Amino acid sequence: EDQVTQSPEALRLQEGESSSLNCSYTVSGLRGLFWYRQDPGKGPEFLFTLYSAGEEKEKERLKATLTKKESFLHITAPKPEDSATYLCAVQASDDYKLSFGAGTTVTVRA
Amino acid sequence: GAGVSQSPSNKVTEKGKDVELRCDPISGHTALYWYRQSLGQGLEFLIYFQGNSAPDKSGLPSDRFSAERTGGSVSTLTIQRTQQEDSAVYLCASSLGTFDPRYFGPGTRLTVL
Numbered sequence: 001e002d003q004v005t006q007s008p009e010a011l012r013l014q015e016g017e018s019s020s021l022n023c024s025y026t027v028s029g030l031r032g033l034f035w036y037r038q039d040p041g042k043g044p045e046f047l048f049t050l051y052s053a054g055e056e057k058e059k060e061r062l063k064a065t066l067t068k069k070e071s072f073l074h075i076t077a078p079k080p081e082d083s084a085t086y087l088c089a090v091q092a093s094d095d096y097k098l099s100f101g102a103g104t105t106v107t108v109r110a
Numbered sequence: 111g112a113g114v115s116q117s118p119s120n121k122v123t124e125k126g127k128d129v130e131l132r133c134d135p136i137s138g139h140t141a142l143y144w145y146r147q148s149l150g151q152g153l154e155f156l157i158y159f160q161g162n163s164a165p166d167k168s169g170l171p172s173d174r175f176s177a178e179r180t181g182g183s184v185s186t187l188t189i190q191r192t193q194q195e196d197s198a199v200y201l202c203a204s205s206l207g208t209f210d211p212r213y214f215g216p217g218t219r220l221t222v223l
Contacts, residue, residue, distance in 0.1 A: 031209060043114070043201050043214035044153075087153070096141070096166075096208035100153040 002027045006088050006101035013078050013108045021073040021104045023088030031093040033071050035064050038085045038103070047086075078108045112136065114215035116202050122221045123192055131187045131218045135204030142185050143205075143212060144177060148198040156200075159185060160208065192222045 005024045013019055025033065032051050036044035048057040050066040057064050061082060063074040073086055085105045089098040115134040123129050135142050144156040155169040159179040170176070174192075179185040189196055199219050203212035 034211060036214075041216075043203075043216050046211045046213055049211055089153075091209070096158060097155055098212065102152045 002090055002092055002095075002097075002099040004088055004090055004099050004101035006086075006104050008104060009102070010105045011107070013075070013106065015079055015108055015110050016077050018074070018076045018078070020075070021086055021106070023071040023073070023101055024069060025071070025088075025090045026069075027090045027092045027099075029093035031091040031095075033066055034089045034091070034098060035062075035071070035073055036087040036089065038087055044087055075106065078106070080108045080110050082106060083108045114202055114204055114213055116200075116215040116218050118218060119216065120219045120221075122223065124223050125194060126191055128188065128190045129192055129220065131189075131200050131202075131220070133185045133187070133202030133204075133215060135183060135185070135202070136213055137183075139204035139206055139213075140182065141205045141208050141210075142179060143203045144185070144187050145201040145203065146171075146198045147201055147217070153201065156187070158208075189220075192220075194222045196220060197222045 003026045007022045032049050035047040038044045048064045053068045055066050061076045065072045085103040087103045089100040091098050117132045142159040146154045157177050158166050161182050162179050174190045177187045199217040201217045203214045205212045
């Protein structure tokens with residue numbers, strides 16, 4: 001069974017204080033690893049898909065990286081508007097389902 | 111372009127009543143998914159549609175839950191004889207294909223009193 005573990009559960013940052021979120025996974029053949037952002041009261045918003053170890057993707061202050069066992073979401077010089085819950089999900093190569101982690105809630109203080 | 115829309119945004123019902131939740135996927139997306147998100151919990155997969163067919167209904171929590179999709183577009187999730195444990199946010203997502211990113215709607219918050 002696919003498993004996704006995200007850490008830490010919560011992260012409080014000062015504006016400008018860079019940090020990283022971790023997503024550890026076990027899957028029988030990775031098709032893709034997905035990162036989403038979820039604001040309170042809203043549905044998850046798609047950020048990135050990573051397909052193979054060594055791949056990196058960037059969007060504004062966010063950078064996602066992938067190894068064979070984990071993915072990191074780096075937040076560089078965060079702003080208060082980066083406050084949200086960040087969700088990681090994996091899809092096995094022979095499955096249509098996404099298995100989601102519980103998320104990391106990031107709070108950025110001005 | 112228009113994203114995934116869901117209605118109603120909020121639904122309060124009494125225990126034992128039936129409810130219908132609606133999802134309008136992104137135009138052209140053949141795959142549609144329903145998830146449930148309870149307070150403090152992760153996303154729980156409920157059902158998946160490819161076109162109008164639901165190949166996998168194994169995520170539905172009980173036989174009180176059913177879903178259909180018509181015209182390869184709009185989907186309805188029906189919960190019969192609602193229970194308090196059904197209270198959650200019900201999220202719908204769609205994708206071009208099963209290996210493409212899912213795009214989520216805003217969700218329907220269901221409260222069963």
